[in-house]
Every structure is written in C-alpha cells, then in structure tokens.
Amino acid sequence: MSTVLAAQKALIGRGFTGPVSVRIEDGRIADVTETANGDVASGLLTPGLVDIQVNGAFGTDFAEIDNDGMRRIVRNLPRTGVTRFLPTLITADLDRIVEQARAVLAAVSTVNGYGARSLGVHLEGPFLSPKRPGVHDPSLMVAPTPERIEAVLELRDALRMVTLAPELPGGFEAVQRLTEAGVLVAVGHTDATGAETTKAADLGAQMITHLFNAQRGLGHREPGVPGVALVDDRYTLGLIADLAHVGADACRLVFKAAGDRVALVTDAVAAAGMPPGVYRLGGADVLLSDDGVPRSAEGTIAGSALTLDRAIRNVISIGVDPVTAFRAATVVPADTIGETALGRIEPGALADLVLWDDELRPSKAWVEGKLVYDAETAEPDTTLPPHREAAGQPS
Template sequence: MSTVLAAEKALIGRGITGPVSVRIEDGRIVEVTEGAADGARAGLLTPGLVDIQVNGAFGADFAEIDEEGMRRIVSDLPRTGVTRFLPTLITADLSQLLEQARIVLNAVSTVNGQGARSLGVHLEGPFLSPKRPGVHDPSLMVPPTPERVEKMLELPSLRMVTLAPEMPGGIEAIHRLTAAGVLVAVGHTDATGVQTTHAADAGAGMITHLFNAQRGLGHREPGVPGVALVDDRYTLGLIADLAHVGADACRLVFKAAGDRVALVTDAVAAAGMPPGVYRLGGADVLLSDDGVPRSADGTIAGSALTLDRAVRNIISIGVDPVVAFRAATIVPADTIGEPAMGRIEVGALADLVLWDDELKPAKVWVEGKLVHDKETAEPETPIPPHRETAPQPS
C-alpha cells in the first residue's frame, strides 16, 4: 500500500522547490515528483529533524529513565519536529554509566514505534578533561585506558563517544573507537589546536557543543574552535539557544562552516517544561525564567532548547533557511552514519515534517506514520517539576 504526501513547498537537496509529491511504501520514499500536485498542503515539507545530543526532555532525564519517561519523550519529541534522536548520558563512574545506557536501550525497546525513534546511545564522558568540566563531575573523569575502552565497546548500540583527546591514551582510544564504527567527538577538552588536528588524524569527526567547555579561540593558539572552523573533517555541534553561543558567533560559525554545522539541543529534562528544578545525570538543575538550566553554582547545565526552536533561532539571525534546516536534518544524519535519514529522496526513510507559516511543526511522520498533527493534538499539560525548591550549593 502506498501513500502520497503533497506540499506546496519542500526542501529537496540544497534548495526549496514546489509543489512536490512524495510517494511512500513500507515506510520509505519510493518516488519524489516536482510540479503540479493534487491536494498539495500549504506549508513547507522537510525531512524529520535529527538530534544527536539530547540528555532528556519533558521532565525525564535519560540517566534516570523509566518506561513512562521514555514513552513521554518519544511521544512528545515529534511536536518539536524531531523524528530521530540520540540519547546522551553525561559523566558518571564507567560501570554506572554503562548500566544507565543499558536501561536507556531497554526502555527504548519497549516504546519502539510510538513516536520519534532512538539512534542508540551517546556517552559524553567519562574520558573528559577535569580542566573543562562544565557541569560534569571532574572527580569522575578518567583516562581512556584500553581496558576501559573495551568495556565501553561491549555496550550494544554505542554510536558516539565524546572525549578529550589530550587525556593519556586519548589518541589510541580514538583509533580503537572509530575502528569499531563509533563516532568520536572532541569535547570537554583543553586540547590545543595541534592536538585537535591530531584527533582528526586519528579519526575523530565531530566537536561537541562548539565553544562550550573547551579551550577557546585565540589568534596564535586556535584552540578547539579555531581548528574546527577550518578543518573539513569535523562536524560542528552547535547549541543554538543563543545563550550557549551568541548570535554573532553563530553567524560566524555558519559563514565559516555552514555545511558542517549540526544543530543540537543538549537538552535536559527541563526542555518543554515550566521553570522549576529538574534532574541531569543524578543532580538537580534549576530552570529559571530566563529559560537556561543551571547547576547550584550557576554553571549552565545543558539547555531547555528544542530543535525546532534552534532552527527558527538560526533563521532569525540571518542564516539561509535551507542551510538551517540542513543543519538539523542531513548533516547530523550523515555525521552519525545514517544515509537513509535527513533527506527527501528515493530510498530514504519517510521521516517528514510539514511546517506552518510560522515554521512550527504542523504534521510529523515517522516512516510514513503520522505521529503528530497540530490540528488534533491535545493541549499540552506540562508535568510539574519534581520539586519546587532551588538546588542549594554544597
């Protein structure tokens, strides 16, 4: 049985064209026709958004996930345009981290097919630099010894590891992980520009949240961002809430490396929720009225960003909408090694979003199945935070 979706405009390749008809069979696109289309829907049709760094959302933290929380996440992500996501876990004791990952994967298996689909798991730690911890606990950061790396590789569906390449054994770990098919991202690192280049030589392919928790850009010592902006081997993860990275810096990133930017949320349980106290990796974070989650000492702790808002933010600062949408679709899909996602073409999975005139998701399909319809969706009733008191400094 085939289904035809027609829209007045669609993102095809590197341009917006229309009208366009997309025929779907067995969850995949089998035909794309440009030109006159009967019953074309108003709005812009794009591939589904792909978020490859998300720690939680809608009141649920992946480090403390259960089936109910996972069901809420996969059901609610499509209303933000996200059809595929990579659950991310932050630094913990390695054994505990791997157990958290197994719980995540088990929870995913129980809700498969009910909304957005998981891509596996991303471990953001513990092979990070205590010099650039961000909100992570530096006391739990350890070098990536061969034994620890092999233990990590026993985890099924490990797709991505963020590490600091300057840590003892870092380059060897990058070689081993990439040889096993795992994407290695450079992050929470004090690496110099030279060390950042060496990491790419070893196979690292991404920068985790560019500019944040890493050695900064200098005019003689380029640090991580300087090398990342000019080294075509790197995809640049960018948190475009305009708080982690300011508008002018975001414009700079897109001017320098537009086709290599992957918009990510780095969202925590506070995403899609009212102000209050939420969890991240077993610790409390406060989401205040400014919309930025922070730890007890005031450190930014992930984000409350949704990926559709990231796209709108980037368009609002003057980036071409085609480039902005590609940064949330085909770029992250290709970076994580998923050539059948993030595009509207024959053979691709039928993960699609129809956007209204305000660039908000009106309808969302995952493998051809309608999983969000703004016209019939029930009003959102945010789950209250787990407690109302602010976290206190220790």
C-alpha cells in the same frame, strides 16, 4: 500500500522547491515529483529533524530513565519536529554509565511505534578533562585506557558516539580504537591544543561537541579547538543555538566559516518542554528559571531547555539562510552519525517528514510514513511529570 504527501514547498537537496508530491511505500520514500495533484498541504515539507545530543526532555533525564519517561519523550519530540534522536549520558562512574546506557536501550525497546525513534546512545563522558568540566563532575572523569574503552564497546552497535578529551593519557589510542569499531568520536570537554585537535582528526575523530563550550578557546596564535574546527573540513561542528551557550555573532561566524559542517544540537535536559522549576541531570538538580537557561546550584549552565525547531528559528532570525538552517538539523547530523537514509527527501530514504506552518512551527510529523503528530488534533500531554519549584522562584 502506498500513500502520497503533497506540499506547496519542500526541502529537496540544497534548496526549496515546489509544489512537490512524495510517494511513500513500506515506510520509505518511493519517488519524489515536482508536481502536486489533489490535496496540497500549505507550508514547508522537510525531512524529520535529527538531534544527536540530547540528555533528556519533558521532565525525564536519560540517566534516570524508565518506560513511562521514554514514552513521554518519543511521543512529544515530534511536536518539536524531531523524528530521530541520540540519547546522551553525561559523566558518571564507568560501570554506572554503562548501566544507564543499558537502561536507555531497554526502555527504547518498549516504545517503538509511539513516535520519534532512538539512534542508540552517546556517552559524553567519563573520558573528559577535569580542566573543562562544565557541569560534569570532574572527580568522576577518567583516562580512556584500553580496558575502559573495551568496557564501553561491550554496548556494541548501540554505542554510536563517544565524546572525549584526546589529550588525556591514552586519548589518541582511544580515538583510533573507537573509530575502528565504528563509533563516532567527538572532541569535547577538552583542553586540547590546536595541534592535538588536528591529530585527533588524523586518527578518525569527526565531530566537535558543543563548539566553544567547555573547551580550550580560540586564540590568534594558539587556535585551540574552535580555531581548528572552523577550518578543518573533517569536523562536523555541534552547535547549541539557544543564543545563550553561543552568542548571535559567534553563531553567524560558525555558519559563515563552516556552512554545511554545522549540526544543530539541543544538549537538552529534562527541563526542555517544561515550565520553570527544578529538574534532574545526571543525578543532580538543575534549576530552570524564567530566562529559559538551566543552571546548576553553582550557577553553571547545565545543558539547555532548547528544542531543535526553536534552534532553527533562532539561527534564521540572526540571518542564517533557511536552507542551511534546516540542513543543519537534518542531513548534516544524519550523515555525521552514519544514517544516510535519514535527513533527506529522496527515493530510498526513510519517510521521516515534517510539515511546517508559515511561522516555521511543526504542524505535522511522520516517522517512516506514519503520522505521529498533528497540531490540529493534538491535545496537551497530561502525562508530563510534575516539577519541583525552586525556593524563592515564582510558581
């Protein structure tokens, strides 16, 4: 059975064009024509968004996942334009983080067909530098010894990405071993020098986790992680564009320097899509206040409450070309994680699609050709869990 979606404008390759008709067969795009017959939807048609760093959302933390929580996440992510996501787990005891990953995978197996689809798991720890912990617990960080790397590789094909600090003892060997096993290695929470960042790329590392955040900074003689990342074409740069983690001018700099190597990520926590209150991240409480930025009890930024559609609108609002902004949330992260059937509108690609209104807000979303969100008929989600109010915070 085939269906046809027609839109006034669509993101095809490196530009907007239209009108466009997209024919879908068996969950994939069969053909794309730059004509439109019959009902033509107003707005912009793009590939579904791909978020490759998300710790939780809609009141649920992946470190404490259950079937109901996973169902809430996959049902609500399409409201934000996301059709594929990579659950991310932060630093914990090694055995514990592997258990958490297995729990995520078990929960995912119960929700196929409900909405957005998971791409596996991303371990953001425990192979990180205590010198650059962010909100992670430095007491739980360990060196990536061969035995520990083999332990995480027991997750097999479900392990899609590992963030590590390559300068740790055994770090460079870990980069090479993980790369050989088909796992995307990202440099993050690291005090690596520019030379060490380059060496990590030589051995197979391909991504920088949340550029500028929790890493050795850019200097005019010692380039640190950002300096190398901005000029080394082997790296994709993960960017949290909530304009709090990275300011507007720095975001503009990143796009001017790296262009099609920027992957917008949310680094979202359970607070994303929720009102101010207290939420969980990796077993600890974080406070989402009225400024929209989650923080630990000590005041450290703890992930984000960002959604990927808002990240796109944010970077467009500061002057980034809209085509580049949408590519940074579709084809760039898809290609980085090795999912070449995602993030594009072309024959053979999976029919993950989003229709955007004139204010660049998702109005409809499809996953493999199935409509999973329609703003005209969607009702508020009454299954979202209650949140705890912080002492002294407005209700």
